[in-house]
Structure formats: C-alpha cells, structure tokens
Amino acid sequence: MKQDEREDLLIRYILGEASESEAREITAWINASEANARRFEQTKFILETSEQLAQVSPLTEGVAWDRFKDKRVALKNEPPVRTIALFNNWFRIAASVLLVTGAAWVGYHFYNLKTQNPEFVVVTTNDSVITKTLPDGSVVYLNKKSSVTYAADFKSHRDVKLVGEAFFDVVHDNAAPFTVHAGNVVIRDIGTAFNVSSNTQRIEVIVEKGIVEVSRKSASIRLEKQEMVTIKPEDVQLHKEQVKDLLYNYYRTNEFVANHTPLYRLVDMLNEAYHANISIENKAVANAPISGTFPGSDSVEGILNAIIESTPEIRIVKTRDGIVLK
Amino acid sequence: MEKEKTINIDPNTEAGFEYLFKTYFRELHAYAFSLLKDWDTGEEIVQALFLKLWEKNDWTNINTSIKSYLYKCVYHDSLNFMRREKIHLRYQALTAHTLKNETDDASNKLKLGEAERHLDMALNKLPEKCRAIFHLSRFEHLKYQEIANQLEISIKTVETHMVKALRILRKEMQEFLPFIVLVLINLWKR
Numbered sequence: 001m002k003q004d005e006r007e008d009l010l011i012r013y014i015l016g017e018a019s020e021s022e023a024r025e026i027t028a029w030i031n032a033s034e035a036n037a038r039r040f041e042q043t044k045f046i047l048e049t050s051e052q053l054a055q056v057s058p059l060t061e062g063v064a065w066d067r068f069k070d071k072r073v074a075l076k077n078e079p080p081v082r083t084i085a086l087f088n089n090w091f092r093i094a095a096s097v098l099l100v101t102g103a104a105w106v107g108y109h110f111y112n113l114k115t116q117n118p119e120f121v122v123v124t125t126n127d128s129v130i131t132k133t134l135p136d137g138s139v140v141y142l143n144k145k146s147s148v149t150y151a152a153d154f155k156s157h158r159d160v161k162l163v164g165e166a167f168f169d170v171v172h173d174n175a176a177p178f179t180v181h182a183g184n185v186v187i188r189d190i191g192t193a194f195n196v197s198s199n200t201q202r203i204e205v206i207v208e209k210g211i212v213e214v215s216r217k218s219a220s221i222r223l224e225k226q227e228m229v230t231i232k233p234e235d236v237q238l239h240k241e242q243v244k245d246l247l248y249n250y251y252r253t254n255e256f257v258a259n260h261t262p263l264y265r266l267v268d269m270l271n272e273a274y275h276a277n278i279s280i281e282n283k284a285v286a287n288a289p290i291s292g293t294f295p296g297s298d299s300v301e302g303i304l305n306a307i308i309e310s311t312p313e314i315r316i317v318k319t320r321d322g323i324v325l326k
Numbered sequence: 327m328e329k330e331k332t333i334n335i336d337p338n339t340e341a342g343f344e345y346l347f348k349t350y351f352r353e354l355h356a357y358a359f360s361l362l363k364d365w366d367t368g369e370e371i372v373q374a375l376f377l378k379l380w381e382k383n384d385w386t387n388i389n390t391s392i393k394s395y396l397y398k399c400v401y402h403d404s405l406n407f408m409r410r411e412k413i414h415l416r417y418q419a420l421t422a423h424t425l426k427n428e429t430d431d432a433s434n435k436l437k438l439g440e441a442e443r444h445l446d447m448a449l450n451k452l453p454e455k456c457r458a459i460f461h462l463s464r465f466e467h468l469k470y471q472e473i474a475n476q477l478e479i480s481i482k483t484v485e486t487h488m489v490k491a492l493r494i495l496r497k498e499m500q501e502f503l504p505f506i507v508l509v510l511i512n513l514w515k516r
Contacts, residue, residue: 007489015463015488017470042503046445046495047464053446054465057355058365061348064355068347068373075377 014044122149125164129251134160138178141167141252143197165197167252170210185231188213194223195248203231206248214238254296256303260289263314266307267325274300277322285314285325337392338383347376350393353466354400360461361404363450371403394476397466401458401477408454441502448498452491459487 006029012018013026030040057064123132123140124147132140135154142148146164151157158178160168170178170189180187182198185205192210196203205214206228214221214229221229221238228243246257247269258266264286267278278300280286294306301316304323308314317324336342351372358368375396452460458477462468470488474481496503 007492008485011488011492012470012485015470042496042499043492045503046492046499049442049445050449050460050495051464053442053449055356055359057352057359059352059355059369061351064351064369064373065344065347067369068376071373071377072380075381 010040010043011047014040014047121152121154122147134158136173136176136178137171139169141169143251162196162198164199165195165251167193167195167208167249169193172210185214185216188215197248201232204248205229205231206243250296256294256296258290258292258294260291262286263288263290263307263311263325266290270300270303276300278304278325279322280325282326288314337379343380346392350396351376354396356465357397357458357461358400358404360457360465361401361454362408367407368404371407372400375399375403394472397462398476398478405454441499444502445495445499448495451498452494456487456491456494459484460491463488 006026009018009022009026013023018026030037123130123142125142125144127144129144130142132142132148134140134150135152136158138158140148140160143165146162146166148163148166149161151159155176158173158176160178160180162180162182168178168180168189170192172178172189172192178189180189180196182196182203185198185203187194187196187205189210189212192212193208194210194212195206195208197206198204205212205223207223207225209225211225212223214223214231216231216235216238219236219238221240223229223240226243227240229238229240231238245259245261245265247261247265250256250269250273256266256269264280267280267286270276271278273296288311290307290311292307292310294303297303297306300323304316304325308316315326317326337346354372354375355365355368358371359365362368362371449457449460455477459473462473462476463470468476470481470484473484477484
C-alpha cells in the first residue's frame with residue numbers, strides 16, 4: 001500500500017467506515033510490523049482522544065432562548081433600514097461578486113455547451129440588440145428581450161428556437177433545412193432572409209428575400225419576398241399579406257422607415273421599441289399616412305419630434321402616464 | 327440523517343420554533359465554537375441564524391433535514407464571518423483566543439491530562455474546513471457520506487481533509503506520541 005492510501009484506510013477503519021475487505025487488509029498491515037502497529041495506535045489515540053475534547057456550549061438552552069426573544073423584540077422595534085445600512089457595503093460587494101461569478105458561470109456554461117457537453121447554445125438579450133453568427137454562417141439579429149436556442153452541433157440540425165423577435169439571414173443548404181420554432185409555429189426557410197416576431201398574442205413572419213414555409217399544426221403557407229403572415233392563437237387558416245412597410249427592420253438598421261404608413265403602426269412600433277406608452281386620441285390622426293426615414297434616437301421624444309416635423313397638424317401632449325398624440 | 331429523531335413539530339408556530347431552538351442551540355453553538363474558537367461570536371452567529379429563520383418563517387424550501395440545514399448555515403455563516411474579519415488562518419490569534427478560553431474554563435480543563443490539553447491546542451491549528459469536517463466526524467459522529475452531503479462536497483474531499491487533519495495533529499502531538507504508544511502497545515500485547 002502506498003503511504004496515502006494506507007492513511008486513508010487507517011482512518012476509515014478506526015472510524016468504522018472501512019469495508020470488510022479493507023478491514024482485513026488493514027489488520028494484516030497492522031500485524032505486519034511493530035512500526036505499523038505504532039502508527040495505528042497513534043492514529044487511534046488522536047481520533048479517540050479528540051472525541052473526548054468535544055466542546056460543550058457554556059450556555060443553557062433556556063438562557064439562549066431568553067436572549068433570542070430579546071433580540072427578536074429589538075429587531076421588531078428597529079427600523080429595518082438601519083440593518084441594511086450597516087451591511088450596505090457588504091451587500092454591494094456581495095452583489096458584485098454575484099455578478100462576476102454569474103457572468104463567469106454564463107461564460108463557462110457557454111464554453112461547456114460548445115466543447116465538453118455539446119447540447120444547446122442559448123443566446124439571450126436583455127436591453128440591447130445583438131448580432132450573432134451561427135456555426136453555419138447564417139446571421140441572427142436578435143432584438144431586445146429575446147432569445148434563440150440551437151443545438152451546438154448546428155450544421156446537421158439547423159433548428160432554432162426563438163422567443164421574442166429576430167431577423168434571420170440564412171445561408172442556404174439543401175442538405176440541412178433551416179427551421180425556426182416560435183411557439184407552436186414552424187418556419188422553414190428555403191434560402192432566405194426573414195423576420196420573426198413573437199409574443200403571446202401573435203407571431204408575425206416577414207420575408208425580405210427568398211421563400212419561407214410557415215406552418216402550424218396542419219396549416220401551412222408559403223411566403224415569398226415582401227410577403228408576411230400574422231398568426232394569432234385562435235387562427236386556423238394562415239393568410240398571407242403584402243409587406244406594407246419596413247418598420248420591422250428598426251432594431252437591425254436602427255431606423256424607422258415609413259412609406260405611407262399609418263401613424264398607429266409607427267406608434268405601435270415605437271411603443272414596442274422604447275417600452276413607451278404613446279396613445280393616439282382620434283381616428284383621423286391614427287390613420288394619418290407618414291412617410292420618411294427616422295433614425296433611431298436615445299429617446300422616444302426625439303423620434304416623435306422628427307415625425308411631427310413632417311406632419312405639422314399633429315400635436316404631442318405629455319401626460320402623467322405617457323404621451324398622447326392629437 | 328439516520329440518527330436524527332423524527333420531530334413532529336411545526337417550526338412555524340412559536341412552540342415549534344422554541345422546541346427547535348432549544349433542541350439545536352447548544353450543539354450548533356459548539357460547532358460554531360469549533361470553527362471560530364470564540365463562544366461569543368459563535369453565539370451571535372447562531373442567534374442571527376435563528377432570527378433570520380424566524381423572520382423568514384418559511385421552511386418549505388429546506389429539502390434536507392432541518393438539522394443538517396442548520397449545520398450548513400452555521401458553517402457558511404462562520405466562514406463568511408472569518409472572511410470578513412480576515413482572521414482565518416491566523417494561528418496566533420487563534421492561539422491567543424484559546425489561551426483566554428482556557429483560563430476561562432479552567433475547571434473544565436483541569437480534568438484533562440497533559441496530552442489531551444495539547445491535542446486540544448493542536449485542533450485549533452487545523453485549517454477551517456478541516457476543522458469543520460473533524461468536528462462533524464468526531465463530535466457529531468457523522469459518516470463521511472453525511473458530512474459530504476452537509477457540506478456539499480465529495481466523499482473523497484471529506485477523506486482528504488481527514489487525512490490532512492490527522493497529519494497536522496500527529497505532527498503537533500509528536501512529543502507525546504512515543505510515550506502513549508509504548509503504554510498502549512504493552513497493554514495490547516498482553
């Protein structure tokens with residue numbers, strides 16, 4: 001036996017955790033020489049003596065309980081802010097440590113997914129739009145608060161699960177069809193670029209170039225360039241429409257392109273993009289056609305002002321809950 | 327844990343909570359002392375733990391036994407405390423504490439022989455994780471597997487720490503061991 005193994009075994013034997021065969025092995029070893037026997041006795045002495053050194057709390061349960069009750073009363077009367085202030089710095093440090101370890105974990109996770117454990121890669125955005133090139137060369141523009149999941153061995157199974165909104169520019173490959181799953185809708189490309197936007201109320205697919213097949217359950221539809229479909233949960237049939245505007249591109253190009261687009265559609269898009277709360281007070285204004293290209297700005301007000309410039313009859317009124325257009 | 331009695335109490339009630347507190351306070355206090363070598367700090371940590379549990383009043387997320395959950399909390403809180411105070415691995419400070427404690431419970435220590443007293447000192451020289459594992463093994467009589475579960479480490483790590491502890495203790499006890507062994511071997515050979 002090697003030195004370390006023997007030590008392990010010796011301790012385990014004394015603690016009563018050795019298996020029968022290990023016990024036989026160690027007793028044979030103890031009996032083999034006086035040095036071994038001494039080693040055994042020393043170890044046994046240390047373990048058994050230390051057992052008697054167990055410290056006993058100098059407090060009785062009763063005293064400790066009384067003190068606990070006092071502390072509990074004190075805690076109740078104390079404004080909680082004080083406690084937090086005391087540990088404030090520690091919270092900050094703890095939070096930053098959490099952040100760093102969290103980020104490290106995510107990094108490690110991704111690394112792991114790609115190398116040792118090739119299962120799925122998850123890309124999630126929060127407050128920014130990112131561009132991700134997939135292993136096959138296809139590019140995904142992922143809008144804010146969205147995520148795509150795909151198998152790490154992507155080249156043979158080009159399946160992507162989407163939550164939220166993304167624009168896909170797909171590298172065509174006859175042998176491996178590219179498929180996007182959004183909710184229960186399946187979008188199969190035939191070499192193309194398309195936008196998929198999904199939320200709980202509807203899933204919208206817009207084709208920019210090429211051909212796409214959209215299906216849900218048994219219903220299926222083929223979309224070509226400049227065609228789109230909007231699917232609501234209750235829809236049985238899928239109906240394609242002409243793409244009316246290029247607004248859907250805003251997060252990829254960072255501009256809002258309107259071409260005789262009704263104002264309400266622009267407003268819907270702005271509300272989504274900026275998490276704003278803009279409403280339109282009357283119908284005539286809602287349907288007012290807007291044309292122009294408006295570069296994305298830091299604030300929704302910036303864009304609104306630009307839009308209004310071309311349509312002077314609209315007024316912007318700020319209210320407590322948001323913005324009203326009249 | 328097999329040794330633990332099944333307690334049919336509800337810690338959400340005042341009576342249940344008091345029972346829980348009184349059942350475990352002293353052993354948790356001793357565990358905290360093993361780690362911190364200070365009864366007062368140990369008490370603070372255990373009291374703070376119970377306060378937190380009482381405030382939160384939610385035991386549903388504890389999926390191990392309550393006892394091992396409490397031990398785990400005391401272990402982490404003690405280690406965090408040491409890290410905060412940066413006293414870990416400062417043997418000198420620990421020894422100073424021990425000396426103070428020794429005079430404090432002088433009557434308690436008088437019963438111990440020279441070798442035992444020396445071993446007690448040697449135990450303080452173990453690194454904190456070693457100390458925790460040694461405490462659980464020798465004072466709480468937990469099996470390696472139980473210790474591993476409680477500290478969320480592998481059984482192999484538990485064993486490694488025990489071996490390390492023994493190595494340190496043997497080194498510290500060197501001057502006492504030859505004598506002890508002679509006596510024991512003679513007894514044994516008879």
